[in-house]
Amino acid sequence: MPRRRAAAQAGVHERTARDWDHGIGKSNGARVLPDGRRIDYTTGVITIVSPFPSPLAGVGGPSLAALEARLHPRFLTLAEREQIADRHRRGESLRAIGRALGRAASTVKREIDARSIAGDYRPHAAQRAWATSRARPKTAKLAQAGPLREYVAAKLALRWSPEQICHALIVDFPDDEGMRVSTKTVYQALYVQARGGLRREVATALRTGRTRRKPHRSLQARTPRFVEEMVMISQRPAEVADRAVPGHWEGDLIVGTGSRSAIVTLVERASRYVLLGHLPGGHSAEEVRDVLVPLIATLPAHLRASLTWDQGCEMAAHRQFSVATGVPVYFCDPHPPWQRGSNENTNGLLRQYFPKGSDLSVHSRADLEHVAQQLNARPRKTLGWASPAERLRDLLTAT
Incomplete structure (x- = not known):
């Protein structure tokens, strides 16, 4: 019978009948899925409840989806239980029933003995009892x-x-x-x-600050790049790529509300060690240069090998920076953020402390130092769960 006609005879809407077919019920305006999730689309709150009893499964029984689920070939299906009931009623032997189903006679015997009520084997009652016995709810850890x-x-x-x-x-x-x-x-x-x-x-x-799962969004357009003469990343020494030698850095800015304030972020490629510079009043090329030079100067000479940056106009004074520090600057190609993957990842972590749209000028140098210390003390998956501070120490000791 078509669903529409069946729904009309049952006195329900066709959409409700479709939900029943999929084991979906309703509770106080929310939808209850077969796995027990209750979704309130008004508030967006997801809770776990006991599976909604399907109208076709009996009061308090499992959902229709649970009744019809085929988890593994070793389990009897509802269709097989119906065949057992029909053939058993006709007086066929257990072996004959087993051959017809491709099952052992002992399987058929156990099914009839265990699921019969007063000597009467009812396939749908047996299927409901089996589906109910599979559920073993326990308290989450x-x-x-x-x-x-x-x-x-x-x-x-x-x-x-x-x-x-x-x-x-x-x-x-x-x-x-x-x-x-x-x-x-x-x-x-x-x-x-x-x-x-x-x-x-x-x-x-959580890093995202969300309390609901959301699909990944496409990458936003990158900031405009400048066209002055640059040394491109393709000319960077090969030793930088394998991250075996410390002292090669990736850099970028995170910008505050209205682009009026910013923070310089530097990440050492081998250890993922983080340095932060304060730009409370703006991020022009001269201001970025004046923050980067003393920041790099705090490092020992063997940790000042190179700096990789994107093509943002804040690095227009890169030549002056290189002359002052002796650190060459290499520029990424347009629009491939993976060429500075460590820095992009770190900027994502920093947004947990400095959310987008916030005023970054309210943070002091001490605040930035505290955040950098927290990041450098965190275990990192890419470092085998060592922290950046520990990895940098090991690299310096080895060299």
Whole structure:
């Protein structure tokens, strides 16, 4: 029977019938999915509830999607259970039924013995009982109070990412299997309110600052580039690319509201060590030069090998910078941010401290130094979960 006609006979809208077919129900204006997620499209809040009972599955039973799910060939399907019931009713032997289904006779026997009620085998009741027995709900790890939740909440408060936290648990508690959690579990605790054993406010510790998942957006257009003579990245020494030798830096700006203030960001390619420079009043070429020169001057000579920058007009005074510091400047090609990948990644981390659209002039040099120290003390996946400060120390010791 077509769905539209069936819906009319049942006295419901065709859209409701389609939702039922997919195991979707409604609860107080929200939609409840077969996996137990309740989505309130008005507030955007996602919670976990018990799976919505399908009208076709019996009161309090599993959804239609759960009834019809085929998880693995070893499990009997509803169609096979119907065949068992029909053939058993006709008096066929267990072996004959098994041959017809391609199953062992013992499988058929166990099914009839276990699912029959007063000697009567009913396939749909058997399917509902099987689907119900598969559900084994348990409390999420981070919904339970204890040292694991406290550890995760403390690290999120320090603006560590869920992945950094998961690997730090292995280092800090190598012999305690109870102190383990996956990255996905941490995100679920933050994004799904019912699993919010972590306080909802802690979700602001995420890099994005969002409390809901969003698809990745396309990259925004890059800033205009200047056309003066430059030394391009293709002429940069080969030793820079393999990150084996310390002292090669990538640089850029993060700009405040109205482009009236900015922060210079420098990242050392081998160790991901970060240096920050303050530009509270503007970011002209001369102002950037006057901040970069003393910033580079704080480094020992063997850590001043090169600087890679994009083609932003703030580096128009790059020749004067090179003369003052002895550091050559190499410029990236137009529009490939991956040529300065370490710096782009670091700027994303810094936006957690200095959000877009905020006034960067309110931050002092001490504030910038504190942020740089926090970033340099964080374990990094790309460094084998060592921190930039530790990696730079090791590189300096080795050289």
